[in-house]
Amino acid sequence: MNKAIFLDRDGTINQLKKWQKYVCNTEDVKLNKNVKETLKQLKDLWYKIIVITNQTWVWVWYYTQEQAEKVNQEIEKQLWFSFDAIYSCYHHPDENCNCRKPKIENIQKATDEFNIDVNQSYFVWDKEKDIQTGKNAWCKWNVLIWNVNVENYKVKPDFIVKDFKEILDFIK
Ligand SMILES: [Mg+2]
Ligand SMILES: [Zn+2]
Secondary structure, three states, rough: OOOEEEEEEEEOOOOOOOOOOOOOOHHHHOEEHHHHHHHHHHHHEEEEEEEEEEOOOHHHOOOHHHHHHHHHHHHHHOOOOOOOEEEEEEOHHOOOOOOOOOOOOOHHHHHHHHHHHHOOOOEEOOOOOHHHHHHHHOOOOEEOOOOOOOOOOOOOOOOOEOOOOOOHOOOO
């Protein structure tokens, strides 16, 4: 079986300004510190690198699925490699789909398609809701980045890191 790093996109891989919920334009794509170097090393350790993202804004008329995909391409361009896969939910919350985090249909799709053992995989997020996603998927290791205060979190991450490259300290 394969092992994977599951990642959120906006705020985890690429920077998200305080006032932004999503990144909608390629000009706004800026990778977070040490993401490129760290993911490259994880690739060399044979981890599949898979993005799980909610892109709810596509139901707003000025943001299209094509734009969301262009942002994905820009991220990959800046990383100098392609993700093994990107699974996006483009639904409105009211549609009650099964692929919108914290639901886990997209994670199940990924584990089926790539024959992934979640018990050997890591989930890297920047929000409490995503920690819940990892728990729902029975993942072993939920990692929260950017050292936020989790005192009020109902679900707690297994690790908190303040720099992306610290992920390498407990993987390997
Ligand atoms: Mg995020
Ligand atoms: Zn969905």
